[in-house]
Amino acid sequence: MAIIEAKNLVKEYKTIIKDKGILGYIKHLFKPKYEKFTAVDGINFEINEGELVGYIGENGAGKSTTIKMLTGILTPTSGEVIVNGLVPYKSRIENNKNIGAVFGQKTQLWWDLPVIESFRLIKKMYKIPEGEYRKNLKKFTELLDLEDLLEKQVKNLSLGQKMRCEIAATFLHNPKIVYLDEPTIGLDVLVKENIRRFIKNINKEKNTTVILTTHDVKDIEEVCDRIILIDKGKIIFDGEKQKFKDNYGKNIKAELIVKDKVGNMAEKINSENFTITEESNELIKLKFSHEKTTIMNVMEEISKYCKVLDIHMQESELEDILKEIYKKG
Amino acid sequence: MIGSIFTLARMYIKQYSIYKSNYILFTINRLVEGLVYIFVWLAIYNQTGNAEGFTLNEIVIYYVLVIILIPVTTWGINEEMSHSIRNGKIHKELLAPLSYFKYYFGLNLGEIGFGAFVGVSAGIISCFIWQVNINISLVNLISFIVVVLLGIPVTFFLQMIVGTAGFYTNSIWGMQILRKSIVYIFSGLIAPLTLFPRMVSKTSKYITI
Numbered sequence: 001m002a003i004i005e006a007k008n009l010v011k012e013y014k015t016i017i018k019d020k021g022i023l024g025y026i027k028h029l030f031k032p033k034y035e036k037f038t039a040v041d042g043i044n045f046e047i048n049e050g051e052l053v054g055y056i057g058e059n060g061a062g063k064s065t066t067i068k069m070l071t072g073i074l075t076p077t078s079g080e081v082i083v084n085g086l087v088p089y090k091s092r093i094e095n096n097k098n099i100g101a102v103f104g105q106k107t108q109l110w111w112d113l114p115v116i117e118s119f120r121l122i123k124k125m126y127k128i129p130e131g132e133y134r135k136n137l138k139k140f141t142e143l144l145d146l147e148d149l150l151e152k153q154v155k156n157l158s159l160g161q162k163m164r165c166e167i168a169a170t171f172l173h174n175p176k177i178v179y180l181d182e183p184t185i186g187l188d189v190l191v192k193e194n195i196r197r198f199i200k201n202i203n204k205e206k207n208t209t210v211i212l213t214t215h216d217v218k219d220i221e222e223v224c225d226r227i228i229l230i231d232k233g234k235i236i237f238d239g240e241k242q243k244f245k246d247n248y249g250k251n252i253k254a255e256l257i258v259k260d261k262v263g264n265m266a267e268k269i270n271s272e273n274f275t276i277t278e279e280s281n282e283l284i285k286l287k288f289s290h291e292k293t294t295i296m297n298v299m300e301e302i303s304k305y306c307k308v309l310d311i312h313m314q315e316s317e318l319e320d321i322l323k324e325i326y327k328k329g
Numbered sequence: 330m331i332g333s334i335f336t337l338a339r340m341y342i343k344q345y346s347i348y349k350s351n352y353i354l355f356t357i358n359r360l361v362e363g364l365v366y367i368f369v370w371l372a373i374y375n376q377t378g379n380a381e382g383f384t385l386n387e388i389v390i391y392y393v394l395v396i397i398l399i400p401v402t403t404w405g406i407n408e409e410m411s412h413s414i415r416n417g418k419i420h421k422e423l424l425a426p427l428s429y430f431k432y433y434f435g436l437n438l439g440e441i442g443f444g445a446f447v448g449v450s451a452g453i454i455s456c457f458i459w460q461v462n463i464n465i466s467l468v469n470l471i472s473f474i475v476v477v478l479l480g481i482p483v484t485f486f487l488q489m490i491v492g493t494a495g496f497y498t499n500s501i502w503g504m505q506i507l508r509k510s511i512v513y514i515f516s517g518l519i520a521p522l523t524l525f526p527r528m529v530s531k532t533s534k535y536i537t538i
Contacts, residue, residue, distance in 0.1 A: 073423045096426045108421045112344050124336040125426055153347075 002046035009079035011040040039065040041233035050207040054224035062233040063213040100175035116150040126173035140168040160191035217319040249316035261306035334435040341439020359451035363396035397452035400444025405488035411495030
């Protein structure tokens with residue numbers, strides 16, 4: 001059953017248009033001009049309980065705006081959004097009891113106080129029963145390695161330490177839905193891994209629905225089962241991760257170990273079906289679309305000019321696919 | 330709900346109290362401010378031989394009370410509120426399971442709680458400096474506290490008006506000065522209300538600041 005539903009969701013902003021120079025700014029004081037900017041343009045999706053969804057797109061695609069509408073911070077210009085049976089912007093406080101959210105580097109922890117104080121406040125505000133609070137705190141302390149951090153002032157923590165505490169604070173009241181807006185931004189590999197493991201663990205154990213927006217493809221690869229790709233405010237893909245790769249990952253990379261190579265292959269072979277990206281006397285790297293040709297055809301062409309000793313093939317990775325999509329705009 | 334508000338207030342007090350220098354500097358600030366007021370009235374008294382009907386002792390007692398009350402009546406969360414709107418920290422407040430209004434009421438109580446501590450400390454030190462002996466009956470003390478408590482929501486609403494102006498402007502400094510000026514005048518912090526023009530002192534009766 002869908003826990004989140006978005007129907008024809010639209011968010012428009014009014015942006016200021018100013019003429020150039022100081023006169024332009026002064027003119028704006030008396031006669032302001034505005035233009036409409038559509039950040040989210042009629043999106044539709046349903047997310048089921050317990051799903052791990054990667055909500056991805058370029059900068060400015062409308063990801064954060066969507067998340068803000070789902071949390072009730074922003075009111076949609078039009079369309080409908082229902083989260084756990086509630087309209088978030090109408091029942092924001094009721095909705096807040098069931099959700100958790102991390103917004104990049106904007107911390108919910110109290111800067112000058114020890115981390116544990118923020119956790120106690122969360123316990124009180126969300127009315128977490130003492131036993132459950134202790135159980136969660138113990139578990140999160142182990143999973144996120146927080147033992148030495150709880151009594152430290154937030155301002156004295158490193159970015160990674162802060163984010164681990166932030167994630168713990170977000171999950172402390174056992175929310176049904178968690179929105180993570182770039183939770184791994186600027187973190188080192190180990191912390192990222194730790195956070196990903198934690199999210200998967202909690203999702204498995206408590207069936208928490210997680211919506212993750214990120215620019216780190218590894219987050220999506222490792223955490224999410226489903227991808228929603230948004231571009232210029234519109235959803236251009238919504239489906240399983242593998243389906244996304246099947247749909248968009250048509251390019252295959254191949255590495256050929258060769259010998260007796262004669263001259264420069266890229267100059268000799270002018271095929272539309274594959275492209276040589278790198279070559280040396282022993283190695284040729286190329287890519288081709290499996291829609292246009294097969295590896296057998298490529299081999300046939302290459303072996304006219306050298307002996308092929310070994311082949312290593314690799315499907316497109318998510319990162320390559322996204323790069324292609326973003327480049328095409 | 331009430332529990333969350335008081336927890337927020339406690340957090341705010343803890344945040345202020347974590348640095349000893351906060352307490353010391355704020356207390357010194359109050360003492361100096363009180364000193365300035367009292368010196369001005371001493372000068373008037375020495376030149377004219379009276380202080381508009383008040384004895385010197387009454388004037389000193391009045392300003393010792395002003396020292397105690399200034400933090401309670403003029404401190405507030407409007408600046409923090411407007412900053413949080415500007416820097417996006419408002420997310421945190423809007424994602425809390427209680428209303429924005431109650432969230433800030435909690436913080437405001439914390440600010441006033443710490444302010445009261447500073448004010449009382451500065452007041453006690455002032456009593457020693459000026460050799461003031463405040464004889465007050467229990468009924469008067471309770472009435473005084475009740476009036477101060479009644480003033481808290483009024484000053485909070487003023488803070489909300491100024492703080493939420495942060496949605497429309499990137500500097501609430503001017504509005505904050507205006508708010509403080511209104512509070513200073515109508516609460517009698519600058520001078521006893523009886524000394525103001527008749528209209529101002531009459532108006533102040535209807536404004537419970």
